[in-house]
Amino acid sequence: MTAPARPRTSEQLIRAEEPVLAHNYHPLPVVVARAEGSWVEDVEGNRYLDMLAGYSALNFGHRHPALVEAAHRQLDRLTLTSRAFHNDRLAEFAERLAELTGMDMVLPMNTGAEAVESGIKVARKWAYDVKGVPEGRATIVVAAENFHGRTTTIVGFSTDETARAGFGPFTPGFKVVPYNDLAALEAAVDDTTAAVLIEPVQGEAGVIVPDDGYLAGVRELTRRAGCLFVADEIQSGLGRTGRTLAVEHEDVLPDVLLLGKALGGGIVPVSAVVARREVLGVLRPGEHGSTFGGNPLAAAVGTAVVELLETGEFQRRAAELGVVLRDGLADLVGRGVTGFRARGLWAGVDVEPALGTGREISERLMREGVLVKDTHGSTIRLAPPLTITTEELRSALGALEKVLV
Missing domain, CATH: 3.40.640.10 (Type I PLP-dependent aspartate aminotransferase-like (Major domain))
Structure with a gap:
């Protein structure tokens, strides 16, 4: 007897998880299959810039x-x-x-x-x-x-x-x-x-x-x-x-x-x-x-x-790119961002509640090819790998501007 076909698309894989996985998480609907550096790729081949880095577990990027x-x-x-x-x-x-x-x-x-x-x-x-x-x-x-x-x-x-x-x-x-x-x-x-x-x-x-x-x-x-x-x-x-x-x-x-x-x-x-x-x-x-x-x-x-x-390289990168992150977020204050807190390559961003919850903002960013995670209310967290480039970081900030402004 032929075995049933295993699910292959993101939608099929997400649906297959539902009856067998405990529901202790509410992940974004992205099924990651490959990753390198600051980027992940889903089963369909779509690429996303990872601005969460596994809650800092991936400080050195994917597969350093x-x-x-x-x-x-x-x-x-x-x-x-x-x-x-x-x-x-x-x-x-x-x-x-x-x-x-x-x-x-x-x-x-x-x-x-x-x-x-x-x-x-x-x-x-x-x-x-x-x-x-x-x-x-x-x-x-x-x-x-x-x-x-x-x-x-x-x-x-x-x-x-x-x-x-x-x-x-x-x-x-x-x-x-x-x-x-x-x-x-x-x-x-x-x-x-x-x-x-x-x-x-x-x-x-x-x-x-x-x-x-x-x-x-x-x-x-x-x-x-x-x-x-x-x-x-x-x-x-x-x-x-x-x-x-x-x-x-x-x-x-x-x-x-x-x-x-x-x-x-x-x-x-x-x-x-x-x-x-x-x-x-x-x-x-x-x-x-x-x-x-x-x-x-x-x-x-x-x-x-x-x-x-x-070597001190990654600490220096986090400090230097942290300035880029703070400056980019400061430009968005009053334009969808009500406030933020940052230290190094780590920021909590408070979004105007009328624009959506943190979850909704995260989903919009996902559709722009950027992965972040919400926390409480209308706050999202940004914690990219310390290997991220200046251009990649500015691209992520541009995507945030797009979904807010």
């Missing part, structure tokens, strides 16, 4: 040659051992990542949410073992409108009801304060505080950039209070904002950094908790783990990512 080569080399040798054994790629990855970030120790994991969960565990363990907080009483202060992942612990301290509703009961031990408000943060910190966990730039909230001095203030406040400053740089880190880390805009070094997304080079999921020795040193064998965390393939790709960042 150095990263693909590193993955190919490692695939021919060794892919997984688990941490039951040592592997010959992990030490170099950890050493170079620690050096790049100015830290001492690395805890390799896989996804961003795993890094955040691991950071929470480490902060609590440090509070009990080092700070002397009574067992079971450690608290962590977080910011409203945060996005740190989708696990039940993390959505429990989210202020986004779409993320929270229907998933309780939630883990206690978190205090939520307004973002960018040092007075509220200071009022929430007490003797039970293990850590303050914040994003140096809030991505999912619409690329919210805090006031100058906020990050330095968080650093000073946590130092005085004897608690940890944990910076979630999963989206903002590794070149996105024009620096290796977004905290560097204020010359701040937290106690703990949470990294992910771009660390896997758009090839494999790689994340890490990177911290001072006296913090990560609280973990002992058996207290935390991950079968795939620190696997040889991930370590090989992660090392290649660090090598790209060590």
